[in-house]
Amino acid sequence: MLTKGTLVYIGQRLVLIAFTVVAVSSVVFLGIHRLPGDALMSERLRGSAYQALLHHYGLDRPLLVQYWDYIVGVVTRGDLGESLVNRGLHITPLVLRELGVSAEVGGLALIFTIGLGLTLGIFAALRQNTWLDYLLTTTSVVGYSMPNFVIAAFLILIFGVWLDNVTGGNFYYQLGGWRGDIGQLWLPAFALGFPYASIVARLTRASMLEVIRQDYIRTARAKGLTEFLITVRHALRNALIPVITILGPLVIGIITGSVVIENFFGIPGLGKEFAQSILNRDYAIVIGVFTMYAALVGLANLVVDLAYVVIDPRIRY
Amino acid sequence: MTPASLRFLKAMCVAAAGSMVLAACGNNPTTSTNLAADQTLKFPILGDFGTLDPAQLNAETDSEIAQNVFNGLVKFDNNLNIVPDIASAMPTVSADGLTYTFKLRQDVTFSNGDKVTSADVLYSWNRAAAEQGAYATNLAAIDGYAKVSANTVNGGAALEALLEKKDPSVILSGLSAPDPSTVAVKLSGPAGWFLSAIALEATTAMIVDQKVVKTDFDNWWTKPETAIGTGAYKISSYVPKTSIDFAAVDNWWGSPKPTLKKVHIDILGNAHSAINAYEQGSYDLYGYGGYSNAPVDDILRIQGTANEKSQLLLHPKVRTTWVAFNLVHDAKRPAAGPFLCPPQTKAMEDTCSTPAGAAAKNLRLAFALAVDKTKLATVVCHDIVCAPATGGLITKGLIGYAGDNTDPLAKFDAAQAMSLLKQGDPDGSKTKGLTYTYDPNNPLNASVAQFLQDQWQTNLGIHVDLQPVDHSAFIHGYLAGKYVLNRQGWQADYNHPQDWVDNLWGSITGCPDANCGGGYDTKAYDDAIAAADALPLEQAIPKYQAIMKTLEDDAIYIPLYYSQGAFLIKPYVKGAGTNNFFDYYWNQIQILSH
Numbered sequence: 001m002l003t004k005g006t007l008v009y010i011g012q013r014l015v016l017i018a019f020t021v022v023a024v025s026s027v028v029f030l031g032i033h034r035l036p037g038d039a040l041m042s043e044r045l046r047g048s049a050y051q052a053l054l055h056h057y058g059l060d061r062p063l064l065v066q067y068w069d070y071i072v073g074v075v076t077r078g079d080l081g082e083s084l085v086n087r088g089l090h091i092t093p094l095v096l097r098e099l100g101v102s103a104e105v106g107g108l109a110l111i112f113t114i115g116l117g118l119t120l121g122i123f124a125a126l127r128q129n130t131w132l133d134y135l136l137t138t139t140s141v142v143g144y145s146m147p148n149f150v151i152a153a154f155l156i157l158i159f160g161v162w163l164d165n166v167t168g169g170n171f172y173y174q175l176g177g178w179r180g181d182i183g184q185l186w187l188p189a190f191a192l193g194f195p196y197a198s199i200v201a202r203l204t205r206a207s208m209l210e211v212i213r214q215d216y217i218r219t220a221r222a223k224g225l226t227e228f229l230i231t232v233r234h235a236l237r238n239a240l241i242p243v244i245t246i247l248g249p250l251v252i253g254i255i256t257g258s259v260v261i262e263n264f265f266g267i268p269g270l271g272k273e274f275a276q277s278i279l280n281r282d283y284a285i286v287i288g289v290f291t292m293y294a295a296l297v298g299l300a301n302l303v304v305d306l307a308y309v310v311i312d313p314r315i316r317y
Numbered sequence: 318m319t320p321a322s323l324r325f326l327k328a329m330c331v332a333a334a335g336s337m338v339l340a341a342c343g344n345n346p347t348t349s350t351n352l353a354a355d356q357t358l359k360f361p362i363l364g365d366f367g368t369l370d371p372a373q374l375n376a377e378t379d380s381e382i383a384q385n386v387f388n389g390l391v392k393f394d395n396n397l398n399i400v401p402d403i404a405s406a407m408p409t410v411s412a413d414g415l416t417y418t419f420k421l422r423q424d425v426t427f428s429n430g431d432k433v434t435s436a437d438v439l440y441s442w443n444r445a446a447a448e449q450g451a452y453a454t455n456l457a458a459i460d461g462y463a464k465v466s467a468n469t470v471n472g473g474a475a476l477e478a479l480l481e482k483k484d485p486s487v488i489l490s491g492l493s494a495p496d497p498s499t500v501a502v503k504l505s506g507p508a509g510w511f512l513s514a515i516a517l518e519a520t521t522a523m524i525v526d527q528k529v530v531k532t533d534f535d536n537w538w539t540k541p542e543t544a545i546g547t548g549a550y551k552i553s554s555y556v557p558k559t560s561i562d563f564a565a566v567d568n569w570w571g572s573p574k575p576t577l578k579k580v581h582i583d584i585l586g587n588a589h590s591a592i593n594a595y596e597q598g599s600y601d602l603y604g605y606g607g608y609s610n611a612p613v614d615d616i617l618r619i620q621g622t623a624n625e626k627s628q629l630l631l632h633p634k635v636r637t638t639w640v641a642f643n644l645v646h647d648a649k650r651p652a653a654g655p656f657l658c659p660p661q662t663k664a665m666e667d668t669c670s671t672p673a674g675a676a677a678k679n680l681r682l683a684f685a686l687a688v689d690k691t692k693l694a695t696v697v698c699h700d701i702v703c704a705p706a707t708g709g710l711i712t713k714g715l716i717g718y719a720g721d722n723t724d725p726l727a728k729f730d731a732a733q734a735m736s737l738l739k740q741g742d743p744d745g746s747k748t749k750g751l752t753y754t755y756d757p758n759n760p761l762n763a764s765v766a767q768f769l770q771d772q773w774q775t776n777l778g779i780h781v782d783l784q785p786v787d788h789s790a791f792i793h794g795y796l797a798g799k800y801v802l803n804r805q806g807w808q809a810d811y812n813h814p815q816d817w818v819d820n821l822w823g824s825i826t827g828c829p830d831a832n833c834g835g836g837y838d839t840k841a842y843d844d845a846i847a848a849a850d851a852l853p854l855e856q857a858i859p860k861y862q863a864i865m866k867t868l869e870d871d872a873i874y875i876p877l878y879y880s881q882g883a884f885l886i887k888p889y890v891k892g893a894g895t896n897n898f899f900d901y902y903w904n905q906i907q908i909l910s911h
Contacts, residue, residue, distance in 0.1 A: 018873060036789075036790040036793070037787050037788070037789030037790030037792075037793055038789055038790075038793075039789065040453070040546070041793055041796075042376075042792065043792060043806075043808070044375060044451045044452070044809065044810075045375055045451040046468060046796055046822075046827075046829075046831045046832055047629045047827050047830050047831030047832070048449050048467075049449050049450060049451050049453060049454075050831075052448070052449040052450075056535075079424075085365075086365050086366060086368075086557065087368040087370070087373060087535070087536075088368065088370075088535060088536035088538070089365075089539070089557050089558075094557060094558065098558075125348060130866055139668050160593070237766045256601060263586070266585060266586060266590050268558060268559050272586065273558070276586060279758075281787075281789050295619060299852070
């Protein structure tokens with residue numbers, strides 16, 4: 001599977017991702033320094049104290065000098081700098097830790113997206129024009145018609161307010177420390193993944209309906225194969241190709257959607273940091289989070305592209 | 318009864334009496350026998366620390382935590398009296414008021430066991446002055462401060478090297494240590510506020526351990542193994558932006574000895590979530606750590622909940638909010654507007670009150686009297702998170718507070734306001750196109766802005782545009798003298814009027830380098846501040862009140878409200894509470910069986 005061509009392709013893509021990451025962080029670095037105000041100013045901190053703090057962070061130097069030092073730090077040491085709001089807090093370990101938190105939620109959301117989406121789509125296709133099909137199709141329409149933050153708000157209302165005697169409201173991530181347990185994760189993961197699961201379900205249904213009418217499926221039935229084998233081994237595999245095609249944008253949607261969901265549920269991940277650091281004007285963290293997101297989106301796209309090779313043997317790099 | 322048994326009985330009586338005396342004199346605040354087995358206090362805060370390094374600390378939210386880790390020579394007690402802390406007694410003060418001599422307790426150690434000596438005090442204060450953090454000016458009265466504050470060394474190893482070799486550029490010449498348990502402080506001039514400033518919890522006058530600071534000069538406080546102080550608690554673990562744990566220091570030197578063994582703090586981002594979690598039993602407290610600004614809707618809900626309302630503690634805090642007028646338009650202050658005092662020179666007396674300034678003063682007064690402050694507190698704050706500011710700028714409950722309903726600018730008189738407007742702006746041309754600038758980051762500021770706009774429209778017939786500006790840019794703009802009419806406020810740092818008058822107006826605020834806001838800057842005002850600051854507190858209070866009266870007479874602000882804090886405390890948490898300035902120390906808290 002990992003032919004020489006594939007390895008070369010991976011290498012090319014990794015180089016491209018690296019350039020993209022540096023380009024994104026450069027644009028953000030230069031752009032964000034144009035915004036008015038900063039993280040340091042307060043009613044109390046002014047005059048010489050303010051100047052001393054600017055000096056400490058090197059913010060009193062020309063912008064291009066700051067930029068050069070930043071790029072050298074990123075490229076040579078992977079150092080994204082130090083928080084402007086939380087003095088002494090190094091950003092690289094922070095965002096890596098938060099990336100782990102987001103990966104937990106995002107991973108579970110992806111399982112929801114694929115697992116739930118495929119299941120709904122397959123059953124809807126196999127029971128076309130029955131009440132089950134109508135029910136599942138309606139569910140899908142509802143799912144992709146509602147933004148994830150609306151779903152999140154409904155889930156919090158149901159499980160955090162109406163059923164708080166049952167749930168104890170204990171799905172809030174923060175109460176479990178910096179790593180969530182599965183009991184705390186499923187609700188935000190569902191809110192994050194359900195709209196995309198609905199899209200996958202619609203696509204799977206349409207794709208399955210097309211495939212199960214193909215001649216080779218009829219042949220498989222004529223051979224006497226069981227319906228389960230026909231569906232899983234022959235129909236689903238081909239039906240998955242269009243699903244894989246949209247998986248790239250879906251994964252990116254999950255990554256960016258985490259900004260909203262993590263803030264809704266108080267999850268201490270990259271998405272929450274993204275919003276908080278902007279509100280705090282902590283430029284250094286904003287740049288670091290943007291950089292991490294750029295790398296993440298690039299790598300996610302690469303993984304999805306490589307999945308083609310696994311699903312469809314005709315595709316080679 | 319035999320003589321032997323009589324002696325035995327006497328001995329038993331003496332022992333019993335002795336036991337009772339010892340129990341009564343014990344170090345714990347109470348002698349509760351129903352303590353919970355788990356003495357862990359849990360509460361949330363809403364943001365991570367800026368820093369816990371006393372030399373750099375810049376926020377109440379940080380100091381409320383750090384006050385349990387660090388100590389100074391003196392401190393404020395729960396009743397806001399200044400009492401000895403690491404010092405064995407209050408300092409002796411020379412007849413000219415310039416030299417303070419502190420004797421240190423012999424039993425004070427850092428949490429790593431290092432003994433605290435006068436050398437530690439000198440190192441800590443020199444370092445804090447040289448670092449020029451936000452509260453470095455608390456040491457400004459000490460001889461040599463001006464020179465040290467002008468140093469250009471950029472933190473870290475370079476500054477530590479200079480401190481180690483006692484380079485004069487980073488050493489306060491007024492500090493000396495005649496022996497290991499004595500610190501002598503010579504001031505550059507009389508400063509009645511000096512003790513208050515160095516008592517400010519968790520800031521520049523706190524004592525740090527050079528041995529650990531020099532291992533990582535800028536970031537030593539971030540790691541449990543080097544976050545060493547003299548306080549009753551030490552950091553046991555810290556996950557940035559997530560949680561922090563503290564453990565009681567074994568055999569701590571102070572009193573009362575800590576009953577709480579652990580303090581666990583979750584760093585959340587949302588007050589609603591935090592209060593919800595408190596109500597569901599995840600936390601013992603809400604509001605500690607400087608986050609007592611609870612959402613009004615949560616407070617109203619809790620007040621209406623039978624089994625929770627007794628857990629709610631509303632307490633006045635130390636912030637006053639007002640509307641500031643721009644009074645000067647010159648090369649340093651770009652804002653103009655209709656409220657200007659006449660042009661003046663330093664040689665002139667106060668010109669805001671002169672006949673030439675009468676028209677502008679009438680306008681300012683009109684804008685002040687047109688605002689119903691009582692209604693504002695009801696409409697905007699539901700009479701919960703704020704109270705009308707009727708006693709001057711200094712918040713109610715603090716030294717210098719003038720008394721309820723003493724501030725003429727706090728009155729609401731729409732008829733007089735309209736009359737004054739007609740005198741100050743007969744044809745309405747001066748007040749056309751006015752803009753009120755505020756920072757909406759605090760939702761209360763936006764509500765207040767809308768209320769003011771409505772009041773001025775209703776009572777004066779003047780439309781004032783609202784201009785929201787992000788907090789950081791807003792502070793920049795205000796300090797640069799860019800606004801004609803804007804939100805303004807001050808949160809007291811310590812209980813002394815000097816903390817107000819030195820930071821708001823007059824040349825002491827340092828325009829153009831630091832603060833050009835407002836522009837009220839006359840020689841008479843500067844002289845009055847200098848005279849008051851030099852006096853001992855008791856003698857200075859009337860002087861400060863006269864200064865406040867001057868501000869009122871010149872109508873240079875519109876008082877709006879005093880802030881109130883909201884705390885939630887479970888019934889089983891004993892000893893928790895607050896005064897206007899700070900949460901009660903953790904070593905005074907006990908968890909009862911529940």
